[in-house]
Amino acid sequence: DQQVKQNSPSLSVQEGRISILNCDYTNSMFDYFLWYKKYPAEGPTFLISISSIKDKNEDGRFTVFLNKSAKHLSLHIVPSQPGDSAVYFCAARPNTGNQFYFGTGTSLTVIP
């Protein structure tokens, strides 16, 4: 049972435009959410996180939005750059322990 879902397996965006990656979750016990970027043959690299007490967190070109009522979060990348091309995973952790659950990933391609 996939508790964290990324329904778009791939996304293509023009360089300079906004990339929006979406993630949905089902477990209301999740209280901490993270986004990771992964290049082939490498481990996931942490990008940005958000606690359930917030609805937005911004770090440079990356902004994460959390809509708890909809159990939905999104990652905005503005402006998108070719180096952003990678697979992006969202992850969530419940308030009951150190288990991090990952979505299936979205492959982002930024076209120069």
Added chain:
Amino acid sequence: DTEVTQTPKHLVMGMTNKKSLKCEQHMGHRAMYWYKQKAKKPPELMFVYSYEKLSINESVPSRFSPECPNSSLLNLHLHALQPEDSALYLCASSQSKWPSTGGNTIYFGEGSWLTVV
């Protein structure tokens, strides 16, 4: 420093071999993890150690045997693996603040590519 170091980066082993994957972090994290990742799939949790004690085993077959010798090291001992166990094995660490009112970040190593022949 948010570095988690894994060795070896690549490992090829036969089904009768015994080998080990190693992981090290010096961030003072007291939670360490093993994840398994297959192509085009998300990382799947295998084990969690919290304060050097195994706290979560996600029903992993006994041919995988984790070990946490101290707060900085995590090993995964491999024995009698199957070809379907070939995957990227990721080690990760985080602060261990459970139960907590906030969250913490999990940091991954580069992974060890395992091929079972």
